[in-house]
Amino acid sequence: MTRLFLLLAALLLATATPAHAAPRDVDGYVRAFLDRTGLPGAAVAITHGDDVVRVAGYGHDAAGRPLTASSRLPIASLSKSMTAFALLQLTEAGRIGLDEPVTRYLPGFRLADPRGTRITVRMLLDQTSGMADSAFPDLKLPQPHTLAEAVTRLRDAPLASEPGTEFHYHNPNYEVAARIVEVVAGQPFAEYLKAKLFTPLGMTASTTVDTPPAGTEGYVRAFGIEVPVSEPDWFTGGSHGVLSTAEDLARWLRAQQDGGGVLSPASVRQAHTPAPGRDYALGWRVRDGRTSHTGELFTHTAAQVLLPGGYGVAVLANTGMALDNDAELLAQDLASLLEGGTPEPARSAGVVADWVLGALALVAVGLAILGVRRARRKPRWWRIGPPLLPLLPLVFLPQLLGWVFAGRRGTYGQVLYVWPGLVAALGVAALAGLTVTVARARALASGTRGRDREESDETRGDAQWASANRRSGS
Structure with a gap:
């Protein structure tokens, strides 16, 4: 018992x-x-x-x-x-x-x-x-x-x-x-x-x-x-x-x-x-x-x-x-x-975000190559600025990340520790945009100088023609 x-x-x-x-x-x-x-x-x-x-x-x-x-x-x-x-x-x-x-x-x-x-x-x-x-x-x-x-x-x-x-x-x-x-x-x-x-x-x-x-x-x-x-x-x-x-x-x-x-x-x-x-x-x-x-x-x-x-x-x-x-x-x-659950390990959201950022950076490089090749075609002054837009988030990156991380603001060096993939992707995109901007600016300047030379040649031709007419009339 x-x-x-x-x-x-x-x-x-x-x-x-x-x-x-x-x-x-x-x-x-x-x-x-x-x-x-x-x-x-x-x-x-x-x-x-x-x-x-x-x-x-x-x-x-x-x-x-x-x-x-x-x-x-x-x-x-x-x-x-x-x-x-x-x-x-x-x-x-x-x-x-x-x-x-x-x-x-x-x-x-x-x-x-x-x-x-x-x-x-x-x-x-x-x-x-x-x-x-x-x-x-x-x-x-x-x-x-x-x-x-x-x-x-x-x-x-x-x-x-x-x-x-x-x-x-x-x-x-x-x-x-x-x-x-x-x-x-x-x-x-x-x-x-x-x-x-x-x-x-x-x-x-x-x-x-x-x-x-x-x-x-x-x-x-x-x-x-x-x-x-x-x-x-x-x-x-x-x-x-x-x-x-x-x-x-x-x-x-x-x-x-x-x-x-x-x-x-x-x-x-x-x-x-x-x-x-x-x-x-x-x-x-x-x-x-x-x-x-x-x-x-x-x-x-x-x-x-x-x-x-x-x-x-x-x-x-x-x-x-x-x-x-x-x-x-x-x-x-x-x-x-x-507690009896069955959790599943998930891939880091930061890694997924980095992959997306990396893909966007590669797209930016491809667009930059295309932009440089097309820069000589009919350059326009208003097309110079837009490629520089990726510079803005790069310049203000510590402040922008402060919003993400509950108002905590750090230095660029600290941002590089926290999210190096973002810094690298923005840097590549900004460099690609800067390359396109320089190519367009040079093409625009070259086109302007070409037009100036053509106008100068036309002016000299007109003057020579007028002078010849005066001599023949006299």
């Missing part, structure tokens, strides 16, 4: 506990994703409650080394959720009030707009401070070297909206938040994270940096070809500077269930809960029942997803920001797989 009872209990427990996706299913899907998209390498962590379902690396890094579960990679803006955890820890300790003005903790915090004094700590974390890339394009400006400098340079920053009213994703929000941690805790931000977050959670391979370290190399993609490049030197402190591994991110995902001993469950729920009418909480975004965040550097991407059933997924990929975030696509597909 006892054995029967134990058997029934075991069966009930088995039916009540969600089954994990088999590691081989995860492995098979990730490998199929890499094959289909051309993604060179990725590291994956999957958890369910306190259990680690899978941690592994796939593919290779930019040096050709195999990626593993212990490979250290940038997690980019996933760092924001860790910065928010640090602020919430200090809030629980009574040392910070989320709804207190930033100036209470940073008396030197000043903006060009006097409304900046009304910005609270919470507004930094939920990105409603009113600071925005459209008003203060930090990527295009000289980069700071420390969190203190990052706060000081905001004295020239205007506001895009009234504090607390609109969402604007803006890295300086989290740079200011990290500086608050430094000042209130009385220690560098990197040391605080190590002592209060990484070490207690067992994330021994994780660190945070203010600039990408030497050797941070990933890939940019052009026309379906992955090109290894080094990460540009830019400021990452507080907002997107953490380096981690799949093994460490599994520990981080487990901490999202109950705080992992570094934060109370109530504060974790606060980090995951946006204000009414919004979808961005404190370093996390909530959409379609999933709590997530993405990260993008110029050479790496990252994503983390929490599912209602207790699953957590984190993906680190070594391709940079583009039309697609490879890490996000893979993380969302793995989430669907865990």
